[in-house]
Amino acid sequence: MRDIGGWGLDAATAGGAEYADVRVVEERHRSLATKNGKLGHAVDSESQGAGIRVLVDGAWGFAATDDCRREAVEEAARRAVAIARASATVRGRRAVLAPEAAQRAVWVSPCKQDPFAVSVEAQLGELLAADAELRAIAGVTLAEAQMNFARQRQLFVSSEGSEIEQTRTLSGAGMAALAFANGEIQKRSYPNSFGGQYQLKGYELIGEIALKEQARRVGEEAVALHKAPQCPQTAGTLILDSSQLGLQIHESIGHPIELDRVLGSEANFAGMSFLTLDQPGKLRYGSPLVTVVADARLEHGPGLGTFAYDDEGVEAQRAEIIREGQFLGYITSRETAAEIGLPRSNGCMRAESWNRLPLIRMTNISIEPGALPLSLEELIADTEAGFYLETNRSWSIDDRRFNFQFGTEIGWEIQHGRRTRMLKNPSYSGITTEFWNSMDAICSREHWRLWGTPNCGKGQPQQTMGTGHGAAPARFRNIKIGTAYAGGQS
Amino acid sequence: MAGPRLTMDEARAWLAQARKAAASEPKAELEITAEGGDSALTRFANNGIHQNVAESSVAISVRAQVGKRTARAATHRLDERGVAAATARAIALARAQTDDPELLAMAEPEATTPVNRWDEATAAITPAERAAAAGAMVEAAKSHGLTAAGICATHCSAVAIVNTRGVEAYYASTGAEYSVTALGESSSGWAKASSPRWGDLDPRAGARMAVQKALASARPREIEPGKYTVILEPAAVLDLIGFLVWDFGALPVLDQRSFLSDRVGKKVFGDNVSIRDDVFHPLQSGMPFDGEGVPRQKVTLVERGWVKNLVYARQSAAQWNEKHTTGERARATGHGFGLPNEYGEAPVNVVIEGGTTPLEQQIAGTERGILVTRLWYIREVDPYQKILTGMTRDGTFLIENGKLAGGVRNLRFNQSMVEMLNQVEALGPAVRASGEESFDMVVPAMKVREFSFTEVTKF
Numbered sequence: 001m002r003d004i005g006g007w008g009l010d011a012a013t014a015g016g017a018e019y020a021d022v023r024v025v026e027e028r029h030r031s032l033a034t035k036n037g038k039l040g041h042a043v044d045s046e047s048q049g050a051g052i053r054v055l056v057d058g059a060w061g062f063a064a065t066d067d068c069r070r071e072a073v074e075e076a077a078r079r080a081v082a083i084a085r086a087s088a089t090v091r092g093r094r095a096v097l098a099p100e101a102a103q104r105a106v107w108v109s110p111c112k113q114d115p116f117a118v119s120v121e122a123q124l125g126e127l128l129a130a131d132a133e134l135r136a137i138a139g140v141t142l143a144e145a146q147m148n149f150a151r152q153r154q155l156f157v158s159s160e161g162s163e164i165e166q167t168r169t170l171s172g173a174g175m176a177a178l179a180f181a182n183g184e185i186q187k188r189s190y191p192n193s194f195g196g197q198y199q200l201k202g203y204e205l206i207g208e209i210a211l212k213e214q215a216r217r218v219g220e221e222a223v224a225l226h227k228a229p230q231c232p233q234t235a236g237t238l239i240l241d242s243s244q245l246g247l248q249i250h251e252s253i254g255h256p257i258e259l260d261r262v263l264g265s266e267a268n269f270a271g272m273s274f275l276t277l278d279q280p281g282k283l284r285y286g287s288p289l290v291t292v293v294a295d296a297r298l299e300h301g302p303g304l305g306t307f308a309y310d311d312e313g314v315e316a317q318r319a320e321i322i323r324e325g326q327f328l329g330y331i332t333s334r335e336t337a338a339e340i341g342l343p344r345s346n347g348c349m350r351a352e353s354w355n356r357l358p359l360i361r362m363t364n365i366s367i368e369p370g371a372l373p374l375s376l377e378e379l380i381a382d383t384e385a386g387f388y389l390e391t392n393r394s395w396s397i398d399d400r401r402f403n404f405q406f407g408t409e410i411g412w413e414i415q416h417g418r419r420t421r422m423l424k425n426p427s428y429s430g431i432t433t434e435f436w437n438s439m440d441a442i443c444s445r446e447h448w449r450l451w452g453t454p455n456c457g458k459g460q461p462q463q464t465m466g467t468g469h470g471a472a473p474a475r476f477r478n479i480k481i482g483t484a485y486a487g488g489q490s
Numbered sequence: 491m492a493g494p495r496l497t498m499d500e501a502r503a504w505l506a507q508a509r510k511a512a513a514s515e516p517k518a519e520l521e522i523t524a525e526g527g528d529s530a531l532t533r534f535a536n537n538g539i540h541q542n543v544a545e546s547s548v549a550i551s552v553r554a555q556v557g558k559r560t561a562r563a564a565t566h567r568l569d570e571r572g573v574a575a576a577t578a579r580a581i582a583l584a585r586a587q588t589d590d591p592e593l594l595a596m597a598e599p600e601a602t603t604p605v606n607r608w609d610e611a612t613a614a615i616t617p618a619e620r621a622a623a624a625g626a627m628v629e630a631a632k633s634h635g636l637t638a639a640g641i642c643a644t645h646c647s648a649v650a651i652v653n654t655r656g657v658e659a660y661y662a663s664t665g666a667e668y669s670v671t672a673l674g675e676s677s678s679g680w681a682k683a684s685s686p687r688w689g690d691l692d693p694r695a696g697a698r699m700a701v702q703k704a705l706a707s708a709r710p711r712e713i714e715p716g717k718y719t720v721i722l723e724p725a726a727v728l729d730l731i732g733f734l735v736w737d738f739g740a741l742p743v744l745d746q747r748s749f750l751s752d753r754v755g756k757k758v759f760g761d762n763v764s765i766r767d768d769v770f771h772p773l774q775s776g777m778p779f780d781g782e783g784v785p786r787q788k789v790t791l792v793e794r795g796w797v798k799n800l801v802y803a804r805q806s807a808a809q810w811n812e813k814h815t816t817g818e819r820a821r822a823t824g825h826g827f828g829l830p831n832e833y834g835e836a837p838v839n840v841v842i843e844g845g846t847t848p849l850e851q852q853i854a855g856t857e858r859g860i861l862v863t864r865l866w867y868i869r870e871v872d873p874y875q876k877i878l879t880g881m882t883r884d885g886t887f888l889i890e891n892g893k894l895a896g897g898v899r900n901l902r903f904n905q906s907m908v909e910m911l912n913q914v915e916a917l918g919p920a921v922r923a924s925g926e927e928s929f930d931m932v933v934p935a936m937k938v939r940e941f942s943f944t945e946v947t948k949f
Contacts, residue, residue: 033832035745038590040832042583045564046576049547059539061617066547066566076546083530083542086617090625092538120586128588141746144832180746185873265535267639268671268680269926271866271883274948355545394869396902398881403902403947405879407871425872429902429945460641460669461531461543484871484879487904487942 001026001165005157007070008052011077013159017054017084019097020077021158023311024050024068025354030116033146034127037135040144042120049354054080058094059087064355097334098345100314102161107308110298111169111202115149118203123147126206127175133215134177139223145175145211146195148454149203152353154311162313170304170466171205172198172454175215177222186225186424188218188409192243193392198452198466200302221410224422231411231426233482237386238428239379239475242443244408245367246451246469247392252432253285253292254365254467256401257321258348259330261360263339270458271399274432275327277340283327286436289370289474292322294331296347296363301450303468305363307350312358314347321365325437333360352463359459366470369448370441376473379441381417387481388412388419389426394484397432405429407484427484435476443472493613494648494662496526496548501650501660504573508552509654511574515581519596520654521553523781523828527647532620535639537628539621553653553829554580555596558589560830592812594804599656602785605770605778607686612664613646615688620644623668623693630697631672636704638697640670644688651783659783665775667924668693671884672700676949677710677897679703680864680884682725682924686775703863703885707897712946713888715901719859719915720941721852721889724923724933726862731765731840732928733870733878734907738767738791740806740820741834744813749876749908750797757795759911762845765792767801767825767837773922773932774839781828789823791837795912801825803835844934845917852916852937854892860901860943861887861894868927876907880927881947902945913939 005022012020026048033040049066050073061084065076115123127145134143149171156164174196176189191197191209199205240248256273260266275283286292293300296307296316307316312334320328330336331348349358380388394407411426412419450470457464505522512518526548533541551564554577561583565576620642631638648662668691669682680703681696722730737748750758767789769778778786782804790798802810803826810820825835853861863885871877881900888895918935 035832038592039559039587039830041830042561042587043551043564043830044561044579044583045551047549047564047566049566060542062541062543064543064545064547066549079544083544083617086532086621087539087542089618089621090534090539090628092534092536092540095540120583124587178745178747180751180874183752183874185747185749185751187873263536264637264639264673265540267535267637267673267678268533268641268669355547357541357543394871394879396867396869396879396881398900398902398947398949399866399883400947400949402949403881403900403945405902405904405945407879427871431948460533460541461529461643483944484877484904486944487877488906488909 001155007073008077011074012054015081019055024155026153028151030149034131051354052077052080056084057088059091062357096338098337106165108167113203115203130211130215134219137219140177140219141180142178147173164309177219179222188222190214190218198454200306225424228422228424231423231482238479239388241390242449242471245471249469251397254362257330258360259332259336274400280329285322285327286325287439288324290325291368294319303364303450304452304466305468310347310349311351312349314345317346319346356463361465362467364468369445369472374443383414386414429483438476442474448472496648498660501652505652507573508577511577519555524550524650529645531643534624552576552580554584556584558593559584559587596653597782607663609664609687612688615644627670627697637673643667657783659779661777670697670700672704674704677707678884684924710897710899712899715943717940721861722936725925726865727933727936728931729865729925729927736836739835740800740802759795763911764843766790768841769839780824780826784824786824801837806834841932844920847916849935856889859889879904900947901943904944905942
């Protein structure tokens, strides 16, 4: 790997790059899925390549190749330089990088049990056992379960002298039961929708998730939803489970704080942000209970946004984004930090793989739990009337991140401090800052969970990134409920 | 870029290497899927190029089938050792399974109708030419005091599928695309286009359109959400329809996850809605075979509102016939995904039959309504009623008395697609269109009555 990095750097600087970095990446993935008692898919993939990023005359160029022989790597470097020269012909602001000391490090993420050392037979056995439990429930028409594992080893070298090798192992698993009957499809997922839970862990995560133990409840709820009444269209008190709150953070805090969006880099695709540069220190983002951090350090937990260094060689940091409701600042790259006069990037540049350019991406964007002991049951007991919603089903937000709408798989009505009837097709909507300012309770640390969102898309060409979101169940007042079905039907 | 990065001869050689590696498994069937190409994308924002990337790669995946078990292993290591290792991993993965009694043997060779979507000129486009096109779009915006953001991209790629039963399918293609957003103080406009041929595209004209939309929608007013007559430009139509077409696969219907689970053969949409899958349409792109190398057929999905056909992978056709013992027997239509997978197949060369009412005429015939340039962040709210939610974006206009009456703040919709496709009042000519939520399609602009907007945002 060091040879490959050196070839790329030398060729880039010889070609005239004033700055260059090379990421040499080796990846391994295993993806297993079952469906209705049979194999869904079984895929094992490996990939390796080099991505070379250069600055020439204040303009960027990037070229990537999966051919790691010297000649091909040097050719990619020369290509990156040629591309940067073309960029310079239509250059906007000259790119300047916030200063960063050269780093030399080797880091390996904690992994108690290597998922690639566990037999595929055992892994498929776990999935099929959960699948059988799901299908044991009459009315379940489709049972799905899956596991995914990835290991990425990356060497980052830069013309400033950094040389950082990181190895990250990620695991994830989940299942879902679908029930089709009488012109209606209902679904329940565990431990989260869209593939389940993902963390920076080894196979030990699969044991913690315990699919089989939860399968009957999941199947029963999918079927029971058919008999549940439709969630009403109203305004009221809302309690979200921690996984849905994690996605709420992702969409209505995580994306708008990306400084590249704020500065217009994503205007054509992912969009911009309502958090204009005059907002830090002024905007009341949320209630005094809302404190949010961007924390890529291992101390925060084994999240999908946990690493030792970002893909510009900046050490992982904890950045306060919102303190007691006050908006403080953004997640940055070296270039955007310099552009708004910050002394240093807070280290949020991440690339999907060797073939993609690093972009500002969420690390672990998490809300701090409540200071006083509070469980979900106690929070519900403290609520006279309202709705408790669990597990995301749909999510949508405008391209400046004001107006959002979320649907969840299941909900319950709360009456006189008790969770009462189940509700189908629940949803809620609002305006980001109004929503966060309405939060009046959040559960405490022992109910806080670091969720993984494995499928965050951004950039052109599009990249998929895993992000982490720590959250505990929380309560919001005077929220619009049921808007997703306001257009008619059901 | 010049010439496809991978050839059929190389694919044959990899298959031979895989066979050699699998010598100890003489009964194993093998399939190689090879994909490779060069792609480049120039991205601009704030009136300058800020990201500019290129990638070259070739990867193969080996599918091994051992009796009634199958699995896939992929690699970028294309020397004999890399191919052998991938083959061994695929066989090991397959061996780890239990038998699937329904698993079919690998596909047999069939003649494919070729399509030619390789353009030497597109393959030869340089970074300087992409930068010049980006510069032209930037200038179009700057000259009106606006800010431009967008992309300009080209690629050339090839895919080969070969197996030990003699399937040899190969497709090489080029592609080009631009997208441009013009931003003003209070508004924005957008345009996008794609083609297999760079020469078909006119980024300057796209930029002019984006500028015109941004200027015409400046200082948008807020209107009450509710049911409106809506004119959806082609990009908005395709992004909605993109959430519908996956349900036209036979396996999603068999699995009862499709909104068509009990609607195949029924009248589901209005008389003026006809949808087909046609990879051979002159405005389409894409390979003329599926993930097993089975030739792709033209399929009428919806005819005058009736759901006529689904698309079938080989495996799904067999399962369909097992379950439906009467009526016409299903046959593979060449729309299957690479195996093994749990989703089956989908139509990906969608053509919606157009009408005779151009966009301008649709506007002129609307007393009060909303013109939608594009939609954003569309998600499925209800899988059976097919309710979708999402936002308007980059050019939303009020129509009054047959004329555009200025921009309106962006709106959130919650709309059943089944309902919408029963409320189509007029269709424009079908054109090739590009959006951001789905793949490119051939679709018309569409005038729809009682389209449901439920909320309004702040801009």
